[in-house]
Structure formats: C-alpha cells, structure tokens
Amino acid sequence: MALTWLHVSDFHLSNGAPYDQVVILRALVESVRRFREEGHVPDLIFATGDIAQNGKANEYDAATKFFDDLLEAAALNRDRLFIIPGNHDVDRKMGKWSHRHLDNAEEADEYFDPESTFPQLRDKFQAFSSWYNDYFKAIRSFPTNTTCSPVELVTINGLRLAVLPLNSALFCIDDHDHEKLFIGCRCLDAARKQFEAADLKVALIHHPLDWLSPFEQSNIEAVLEESVDLLLQGHFHQVAVKGIVSANGGYLKLAAGASYQTRQWPNTAMYVTFENSGVTIFPIRYEDKPGEKWTLDTSLYPSPSYTGSFVLPRRLGTGYDKDLLSKLSAPKAFIAYSWEDDNHKKWVADLATRLRHSGVETILDQWHAVPGDQLPDFMEKEIRNNDYVLIICTPKYRSKCDKRDGGAGYEGDIMTAEVFTTKNHRKFIPVLAKGSWDESAPSWLKGKFYVDLSTPVEDERDYPRLLAALLNSHPQPPPVMQRMPEIPFRLLSTTLPIVKVENRQQLFRNTNEQNAEYILIPGGSYLYSATEKEEQVSDIYFAKYPVTNQRYRDFIQFLQSDGSSQGVSVSVSSIREELKAIAKRNLWWPQLGDYLYEGKNDLAALFRSSFDGEAKFKGNNQPVVGVTWYAARAYCLWLSMLEGSTMRYRLPTEIEWEWAAGGIRQTTPQKVRDYPWPEEEGDISVRLANYNSTVGATTPVGSYPDGATPEGLYDMAGNVWEWTDSWWEEKKLSLRVLRGGCWRYDAEYCRSAYRGSCAPGNRRSNVGFRPVFVP
Numbered sequence: 001m002a003l004t005w006l007h008v009s010d011f012h013l014s015n016g017a018p019y020d021q022v023v024i025l026r027a028l029v030e031s032v033r034r035f036r037e038e039g040h041v042p043d044l045i046f047a048t049g050d051i052a053q054n055g056k057a058n059e060y061d062a063a064t065k066f067f068d069d070l071l072e073a074a075a076l077n078r079d080r081l082f083i084i085p086g087n088h089d090v091d092r093k094m095g096k097w098s099h100r101h102l103d104n105a106e107e108a109d110e111y112f113d114p115e116s117t118f119p120q121l122r123d124k125f126q127a128f129s130s131w132y133n134d135y136f137k138a139i140r141s142f143p144t145n146t147t148c149s150p151v152e153l154v155t156i157n158g159l160r161l162a163v164l165p166l167n168s169a170l171f172c173i174d175d176h177d178h179e180k181l182f183i184g185c186r187c188l189d190a191a192r193k194q195f196e197a198a199d200l201k202v203a204l205i206h207h208p209l210d211w212l213s214p215f216e217q218s219n220i221e222a223v224l225e226e227s228v229d230l231l232l233q234g235h236f237h238q239v240a241v242k243g244i245v246s247a248n249g250g251y252l253k254l255a256a257g258a259s260y261q262t263r264q265w266p267n268t269a270m271y272v273t274f275e276n277s278g279v280t281i282f283p284i285r286y287e288d289k290p291g292e293k294w295t296l297d298t299s300l301y302p303s304p305s306y307t308g309s310f311v312l313p314r315r316l317g318t319g320y321d322k323d324l325l326s327k328l329s330a331p332k333a334f335i336a337y338s339w340e341d342d343n344h345k346k347w348v349a350d351l352a353t354r355l356r357h358s359g360v361e362t363i364l365d366q367w368h369a370v371p372g373d374q375l376p377d378f379m380e381k382e383i384r385n386n387d388y389v390l391i392i393c394t395p396k397y398r399s400k401c402d403k404r405d406g407g408a409g410y411e412g413d414i415m416t417a418e419v420f421t422t423k424n425h426r427k428f429i430p431v432l433a434k435g436s437w438d439e440s441a442p443s444w445l446k447g448k449f450y451v452d453l454s455t456p457v458e459d460e461r462d463y464p465r466l467l468a469a470l471l472n473s474h475p476q477p478p479p480v481m482q483r484m485p486e487i488p489f490r491l492l493s494t495t496l497p498i499v500k501v502e503n504r505q506q507l508f509r510n511t512n513e514q515n516a517e518y519i520l521i522p523g524g525s526y527l528y529s530a531t532e533k534e535e536q537v538s539d540i541y542f543a544k545y546p547v548t549n550q551r552y553r554d555f556i557q558f559l560q561s562d563g564s565s566q567g568v569s570v571s572v573s574s575i576r577e578e579l580k581a582i583a584k585r586n587l588w589w590p591q592l593g594d595y596l597y598e599g600k601n602d603l604a605a606l607f608r609s610s611f612d613g614e615a616k617f618k619g620n621n622q623p624v625v626g627v628t629w630y631a632a633r634a635y636c637l638w639l640s641m642l643e644g645s646t647m648r649y650r651l652p653t654e655i656e657w658e659w660a661a662g663g664i665r666q667t668t669p670q671k672v673r674d675y676p677w678p679e680e681e682g683d684i685s686v687r688l689a690n691y692n693s694t695v696g697a698t699t700p701v702g703s704y705p706d707g708a709t710p711e712g713l714y715d716m717a718g719n720v721w722e723w724t725d726s727w728w729e730e731k732k733l734s735l736r737v738l739r740g741g742c743w744r745y746d747a748e749y750c751r752s753a754y755r756g757s758c759a760p761g762n763r764r765s766n767v768g769f770r771p772v773f774v775p
Contacts, residue, residue: 091124
C-alpha cells in the first residue's frame with residue numbers, strides 16, 4: 001500500500017513580500033496542481049518550518065492564503081497538512097532577553113519537567129501559535145507545555161502513519177544558535193510511546209540535530225534512531241537524503257531544501273512515495289526560463305528517471321543484525337553486457353532504470369562512462385567496487401566472452417579472477433536476455449543459477465527474484481507444515497488434532513498473494529460460546545486482513561489467463577480437476593458438483609465477485625464481497641496449489657475464528673472477550689469498527705487500527721462477515737457459519753461470540769473471507 005506526500009519547507013512569508021517570492025510560490029501552487037494531473041497525487045503535505053520571516057502576526061495572513069491555495073491545488077483538506085515552526089517563526093524581540101543557557105543535562109531535565117509550563121513557548125511563539133490554533137481549529141492545537149506535539153495517527157490507504165512534530169526553535173534567539181538549542185529528552189520520551197501501533201513513523205523537525213546542545217544531542221539522536229523511520233527536516237537550504245545507522249537503530253533523513261530563501265539558494269521541494277520497505281523521491285525545483293514553473297529537478301539523481309529510491313530500516317527489538325544493515329543503503333550493481341545493437345542497449349538501459357526505481361543503485365556505461373575514460377579501467381573498477389555484477393547473457397555475449405573478444409571478453413577475465421580471489425560467487429548474477437541458457441551462457445557461468453528475463457512471462461516470474469537477491473530480502477519460507485491426509489468431509493470432525501510448537505515465527509508474508517501478512521495465533525484452550533465447553537485450538541496463522549478486491553482480482557485474472565501470465569506451473573485446468581475430485585469425494589459438500597456445473601468451463605465467471613463493479617464496494621483495498629463460500633474456498637485452494645499442496649490454506653473453523661478474535665490466554669479456560677480489541681478500549685464505537693451503517697459501505701481494510709486484536713488482526717469486528725469452514729448445523733449441512741458482523745448490522749452482531757449463517761452459494765454485499773495457513 002503506497003503513501004505519497006509533498007515535503008515543503010522554509011517559505012519566509014510576509015506582508016509586502018518581494019516580487020520574486022510571490023512569483024515563485026504562486027508557481028509552486030500551480031505546479032502542484034499540474035503534477036497532480038500528471039499522477040503525482042499527495043496524500044499529505046509536510047511543511048518543516050520558517051513559515052514566516054520574523055514571527056509577526058501580520059505575516060501569517062500570507063501563510064493562510066498560501067497554504068489554502070496549496071491545499072486546493074493538491075485536493076486536500078487542512079487535516080492532511082502538518083506544520084512545525086522554525087527559527088523565523090520566533091518573535092526574536094520577545095526572546096532577546098530570555099534565558100536560554102542550560103548548563104548541564106540535569107538542568108535540562110528539570111526545565112522540561114512535564115508538570116511545568118514554558119513561558120518562552122507562549123511568548124516567543126505567540127503570533128505563530130495564535131495563527132496555528134485558528135488555522136487548525138477543531139483539528140489540532142499548538143502545545144505550550146512541551147516541544148513535542150502529540151503523535152497524530154492517520155490511516156491512509158490501509159497504512160497507519162504516525163506523525164511526531166518537534167519544535168527545535170524554542171531556544172532560538174539570533175543567528176548564533178548552533179549547538180545552543182534544546183528539544184528536551186523528557187518531552188520526546190513521553191511522545192514516542194504513542195508510536196508503537198504505527199506501520200510508518202515520521203518525525204518533523206526544523207533544525208539539523210547537530211544544532212542541538214551537546215548536553216542532549218546524542219540522547220535525542222538515540223531516541224529517534226530507536227523510534228522513527230523517517231526524519232523530515234527544514235532549515236538546511238539544499239535537498240539532502242541521508243541514511244542514519246547506529247547500534248540503536250536507524251532512519252532516513254530527508255531535507256526538502258527551501259521553497260523560498262531569496263534566489264541565493266535553489267528553490268526546491270520533494271514528493272516522496274513510501275511503499276513496501278522504501279521510499280522513492282521525486283525532487284522538484286523552480287525554473288524561471290523558459291516559463292516560470294516548478295519542474296523535476298534533474299540535478300540530483302541519474303537519468304533517465306532522475307528520481308531516487310532508498311530502502312528504509314526494518315526495526316528489530318535489539319537493534320539491527322548484519323543482514324538488516326546491508327539493506328539500509330541502496331546496493332550497487334554494475335551491468336556487464338555486449339554492445340550488440342540499439343534495441344539491446346535500450347533493453348539493458350530499461351532494466352537498469354527499473355532497478356533504480358526499485359532501490360538498486362545501478363551503474364551502466366551508457367550513463368557513467370564519459371568521453372576520455374579508459375573503458376578497461378572503467379570496467380575493472382566497477383566490477384571490483386560494486387556489490388553485485390549483473391551479467392546480461394545472450395548468444396553474442398557468450399561468443400565474445402568465450403573467445404576473449406572485445407569488452408565482453410575482458411570483463412569475463414576480470415570476473416573469473418575476482419571469483420577466484422574473493423570466492424564470492426553470489427556477487428555475479430547471470431541474467432538471460434535472449435535465447436536459451438545453453439546457447440547464451442559463457443562456459444564459466446554454466447553451473448550457476450540464473451535469472452530469466454528473456455520473455456514477458458519469464459520476466460514477470462523472475463524479476464522479483466532478482467530484486468530479492470539484490471536487496472537481500474528473500475521472502476521467508478512459510479513454516480514447515482504438518483501434512484494431514486485428505487479424508488471425506490463426513491468423516492472430518494470439527495475437533496482437529498492439537499498442534500503447538502514453541503518458537504514459531506510470528507509472521508510471514510505470502511509472496512503469491514502480494515506479500516499478504518499472516519500472523520501466528522498461538523494455540524490454547526477456551527470456553528467455546530456455543531456450548532460453553534472447553535475447546536482446544538492448535539497454532540494457526542490468520543491473514544492480517546480480509547482478502548481485498550485487489551488480491552482477489554489476481555485470482556480471477558489467473559483463472560482468465562490460465563495462469564500463464566504469472567509464470568507458474570499451476571494451471572486453471574489443474575484447479576478444475578482438483579475441484580472435480582473434491583466434489584467427487586464429498587470433501588466440501590455434496591452439491592459442489594452442481595455448483596461447478598453452473599460455471600461449466602468458465603471458473604472466472606463462476607467465482608467473480610458480483611459487486612466488483614459497484615462504486616461503493618470496488619476499491620482496491622476494500623474487502624472483496626459478493627463471493628460465495630465455494631469461491632472463498634477455491635481461492636484458498638489456489639494459494640495452496642501455488643505452493644505444491646492442496647491444504648496449506650483454508651478457511652478457519654468457527655472455533656479457530658472465535659479464539660483468534662477474542663481468546664484470553666490463562667491457566668483456566670475463559671470465555672472470549674466481548675469484542676476483538678483489548679478490553680481497555682471499551683465498548684464498540686465508530687472509532688473501533690465499521691458497523692450499523694455508519695459509513696454505508698465497506699471501508700478499506702485496516703481503517704480501524706484501534707479495533708485490532710492484541711496479536712494484530714484487523715477488521716475482526718464489523719466491515720464484512722467472514723465465511724468459516726464450519727456448518728451451522730452438523731446434521732442438516734445446509735448453511736455455513738459467518739463470523740464478525742458487518743458494516744450494515746448493529747453492535748450485537750460484531751461480538752466475538754456471535755454466530756451468523758448463510759447458504760454457501762449466496763452472494764452478499766456484506767460477506768467476505770479471511771484465509772488461514774495451517775502449520
């Protein structure tokens with residue numbers, strides 16, 4: 001799930017502003033509108049200080065107009081704009097005679113006592129805070145008792161973002177503030193506790209951290225290294241990106257430069273898109289010729305994209321291991337290939353561009369060798385100095401390499417010598433671009449695993465493998481499963497064998513399902529609500545969210561394309577035959593065969609959501625609805641067969657579902673919690689779930705983070721009912737159990753213990769599903 005923001009900083013607004021400032025900032029507004037039309041659509045705007053020039057009240061009238069115009073151009077409301085003050089937002093006259101020297105860390109701790117008030121905050125930021133409180137009325141307010149505003153949690157596109165605004169300008173007085181500023185460790189300690197539940201943690205600050213007093217600088221740095229993923233900074237009037245790595249953790253620092261600080265400095269800003277484990281930066285700057293507008297800044301990153309991609313730290317409880325540290329800076333890869341024709345050179349350049357967009361710093365002679373370079377020296381240096389070498393294999397490259405002909409032959413000599421010296425075979429990755437492997441691989445590469453990008457089908461399958469190797473982010477294999485024999489349904493008891501193994505991994509991502517997360521629900525026992533008898537539950541992995549439209553459409557696309565577009569060995573015919581076998585053995589339901597006949601040979605039409613085209617249900621991240629129980633079960637079968645099985649994924653039983661939703665782990669078996677969230681969250685409310693038609697439709701999964709279970713399962717109450725693998729009545733075998741309530745029903749139906757029911761062939765706008773993985 002992607003998230004994009006516009007980062008702007010340092011405006012120095014005032015009444016009676018110089019003409020060039022008016023022109024430049026007016027052009028920024030118009031350009032943001034143009035960029036939005038071109039596809040750069042921000043979800044948020046961050047402004048990191050120096051809103052005004054002198055911190056005077058009349059200067060903020062210009063700020064109101066500017067930010068309103070900017071928000072209108074970005075199609076955003078004020079709640080999506082975050083602003084912090086800078087040193088130019090301080091009324092320096094009010095602070096001129098203020099004491100600002102704290103002589104040691106103890107004095108700093110005493111000064112920043114949370115029970116104290118800070119007259120300086122009130123006096124020095126009087127104009128800024130008055131404007132801020134009026135501009136963001138009913139949204140947020142400027143704090144006068146701490147330098148750290150409350151962490152604000154925002155859920156966008158299913159991603160829970162935490163924003164921490166920091167005020168580094170409290171102790172600013174003049175132009176000699178370096179190493180004299182304080183934030184206050186006590187303020188920061190209190191604020192960071194609110195970070196824990198967020199998927200992405202962003203802090204905003206105006207000054208570079210080296211402007212802080214030596215008494216607290218290292219402590220503040222350590223806290224931020226432990227707590228945040230990104231630190232967005234102002235004051236520094238040039239664009240800068242820097243990865244910070246230490247024993248405490250790490251983050252990525254982004255400085256947007258100055259939107260306007262006279263024409264002495266470049267006028268710059270940046271769009272940043274977060275997705276998966278990294279960010280892509282689209283830098284922009286003002287140009288006055290031939291027209292007055294903001295354009296892509298081509299001075300920062302290499303052509304042809306001129307964008308920068310950077311991998312974010314992944315946090316561990318005790319810092320970073322060696323594998324993780326290797327991911328924090330972009331890996332460097334040199335591409336070795338033969339100059340065959342213009343089409344082949346373009347193919348190689350396109351591959352290099354894709355890799356740069358994916359976070360790999362790719363070195364290519366077309367970009368990095370310049371007239372006057374000695375090509376043998378260039379090749380030898382890049383082969384030795386880069387983390388990886390991608391060897392583009394074609395029949396012509398093999399011929400040149402084996403004959404020691406030209407540049408390819410010289411490269412081959414260097415690479416074989418490098419392997420012999422360093423023993424680092426994994427540095428050299430063969431990439432098949434044309435022909436078969438036998439006719440394209442040089443003799444010294446014959447025994448190596450290779451990546452096949454020679455056709456669109458192979459590219460679709462193998463490009464993620466190449467990226468995983470370069471980013472050192474190989475997907476974790478699913479846990480080793482205990483195989484269970486397939487037996488006729490009528491012999492299958494609802495009480496499954498109890499399996500509990502210590503030290504299972506807590507989470508894994510299914511790469512066949514757009515990296516869907518599955519969370520371990522440890523086994524245990526509880527009093528099952530329907531019988532009030534003790535039930536045992538095995539360890540099981542639940543999908544973090546109900547299946548979304550986007551993921552379900554992949555399944556339908558597979559059925560439409562016979563699987564060929566995914567480059568997998570599983571075919572639609574193999575799934576059809578497996579479904580027929582299941583029907584023949586009555587493993588799901590005797591009427592399954594009749595249901596399959598309705599679709600005849602078109603499984604895609606049979607299993608497609610009946611609400612896929614309806615506006616209020618079709619969003620990519622909304623849960624899929626309008627699917628039958630059979631379709632949900634077939635989706636699980638597809639996931640299983642992609643991993644060479646038929647039973648790895650299934651629907652949960654209602655006993656498993658109830659345990660995952662509300663199980664209480666104590667020595668004596670207990671009834672489940674009333675609702676899935678921790679009991680301290682209280683009774684159901686619109687803050688915790690989508691129910692009782694308060695929204696009027698499904699909402700994107702993960703939209704109610706406060707309503708998640710302690711283990712991290714989202715949407716277990718409300719939004720959509722979820723199919724289970726259990727019968728409503730074992731004797732009648734006519735209805736399947738639904739759990740969880742939905743967007744349309746009231747609170748009673750959302751309880752962890754509530755049982756709903758539905759015929760397995762029905763399609764409803766309030767029923768979806770969530771797979772489980774059986775270890």
